[in-house]
Amino acid sequence: MTVDAEYVLPLRWTDDAGLDELVAYLTDLRDLIDVTVVDGSSPERFAAHARAIPAGVRHLPVDPWPGHNGKVAGVMTGLRGARHDRVVIADDDVRYDEGALRAVVGMLDTADLVRPQNVFVPAPWHARWDTGRTLLNRALGHDYPGTLALRRRIVIDAGGYDGDVLFENLELIRTVRAAGGRVVAADRIGVVRRPPEVRHFLRQRVRQAYDDFAQPARLLTELAVLPLVLLSVRRPRRLLAGIAVVVALAEFGRRRAGGRRLFAATAALWAPLWLAERAVCVWLALASRLRGGVRYSDGRLRRAATPLRELRRRRAEHASRAGATT
Structure with a gap:
């Protein structure tokens, strides 16, 4: 049985060294869930990706979105075009297995956003180095993974999220919270993440x-x-x-x-x-x-993310203006 959700992968590559491995992952993934790759790469690479991406995986260009953070534009393109309300957003180095995918999507029955735990596999020295950060984050709260699962409608109804921030995952989490959504940290659900090159x-x-x-x-x-x-x-x-x-x-x-x-x-x-x-x-x-x-x-x-209180204030002002015009 396929997962009733959409998998959105924002992509913007200048080097296709990992393309074969990504294509193999998407080939397996398409049998579990509807997959959309939103590709902000150069026209030449976009065309090469279109030829390589397996049949059944939707491949879209990035739609314009305010701000300089290209990932936000890719995510918003994927959310607006998603065929399901439940959406998994994942960076290009994230590798779900079936158990983790079903578990994360299933938690959206009672949550508006789920943040699982990324784990580096394999674990060269620099991945173990960065795992130190992960463990301290877990000790003091929760880690920030390269993947989130969410209810599409709550983000669309909020008007999307700010594209002029660096810490876009935190901005998305705070946007859902400001809209009254329930955010759940799924620290027990490990999702594989491929380590970057040392450079x-x-x-x-x-x-x-x-x-x-x-x-x-x-x-x-x-x-x-x-x-x-x-x-x-x-x-x-x-x-x-x-x-x-x-x-x-x-x-x-x-x-x-x-x-x-x-x-x-x-x-x-x-x-x-x-x-x-x-x-x-x-x-x-x-x-x-x-x-x-x-x-x-x-x-x-300049900005890392918008304070939650500011997002709530903006939402309240928007609701007040909307009420005044009805």
């Missing part, structure tokens, strides 16, 4: 740190890490105690919500390395902010 991983370090401007408390905490480390350099016991606390916190994140089934026993040991990286990159992100925003495509994006 791409390194390019993303400052950009990912810039996402913290959407979470001020986290931003201030991470900005404080580097000064605290520098003050502790001559006190190695204090430094070692801090490292131990970070590992323990990450291990708590690994153990909660069935995480031991998803993450390796040594995963928490990478958390101090990730935090050391973030302690430096968050200051570089601050410097980018002072220069007008982080580099994205051929320009800069």
